Every structure is written in structure tokens, then in C-alpha cells.
Amino acid sequence: MRVNLLPTEMVRRVRPNWRAVLSLVGVLLLAAVTGVFYTALQTQVARIEASIRAMEEEYRHYTAALARKQTMDELRALYEEKSRFVQQLTGQVRWNSVMDELRAIVPRTVVLHSVSSDAAGNISIAGESGSWQALSQFVVNIQAGSWVTEPDVQSVTWNEELGVFVFSMTCKTKAGVGQSGR
Secondary structure, three states: OOOOOOOHHHHHHHOOOHHHHHHHHHHHHHHHHHHHHHHHHHHHHHHHHHHHHHHHHHHHHHHHHHHHHHHHHHHHHHHHHHHHHHHHHOOOOOHHHHHHHHHHHOOOOEEEEEEEEOOOOOEEEEEEEOOHHHHHHHHHHHHOOOOEEEEEEEEEEEEOOOOEEEEEEEEEEOOOOOOOOO
């Protein structure tokens, strides 16, 4: 038999408060789980940031490579354009003679922007003229030419912004069929 000489209030206090202990254990467990999840989350964030840095570095490498590729493509296009021009020069038109004649017959206020030919030896001329008189004088000069003849004016429009007539025409070559220039 046991005899307890303590008052009954003291006996109750001596017993552990299981509710408080369980609450404290629950809070500690919740803190531990939160800490584990936070650590896992920080690890994942660090891994993603490292992946982003690696991608940015690759992007810098690819950007430089893409810029070089674009430059190479532009150079290739220019090369192909020059090659087409050279092939055109070796065609049926005797360009030295044609260009010498055009230089001699073009009035001062007429500016030629392009002179090209097709496979049949027809020449296309595009440019602008400061006046109707200069354009008509150019057409008359072509009609009287020895290498370039039969002008056919395709279009003439007034460009208000520049204050000029923009024209395009086709011409035939006379006695200009041959394999080489003069």
C-alpha cells in the first residue's frame, strides 16, 4: 500500500501534461518537415538557376554563331548576285560597247539606276529624269544609237518627293550579239 502525504492538487500537477507535450512534439515535427521541404526547395532552385546560367552561356555561343552564319549567308548572297552578273556579262550583250554608248547619250538630268539584259539580248533600263525633255532626248538618242536601239518605254511616273520622273524601258541591241566585249 502506498500512502501519499502530498495534497491532491500537487499530485495532479506532477503528472505530465500530455496535451502540451504532444503539441510541442507536433510543432517540432512541423518545423522539421518545413525545414526539409525548404532545403529541398532551395536545392531545386539552385539546380534550376545553374541550368539557366548554362543555357545563357550556350545562348551567347549560339548568338555569336548565328551572327557569323547570317554574315556568311549575306556574303553568299552577294557572291551569287555577282556570279549572276558575271554570267550576264558573258552572255549575248557586248557590255563594253553598250555602256560606252549609254554614257555618251545620257543627258545630264537623266540618272540610270539599273541596266540589265535577258537571255535574248534585250536590255532593260531603269532610272529617273529631271524633265520630260531630257527623257525624250534620251529616247531619241537611243533610237539613233549604234549598239542600243528600239526603245520601248514601259512606265513613267512622277515622284513628288524627289521631284523627278521615274522611268523604265526596254531596248534591243543592234549588232551587239557576240561572245566577247570590244
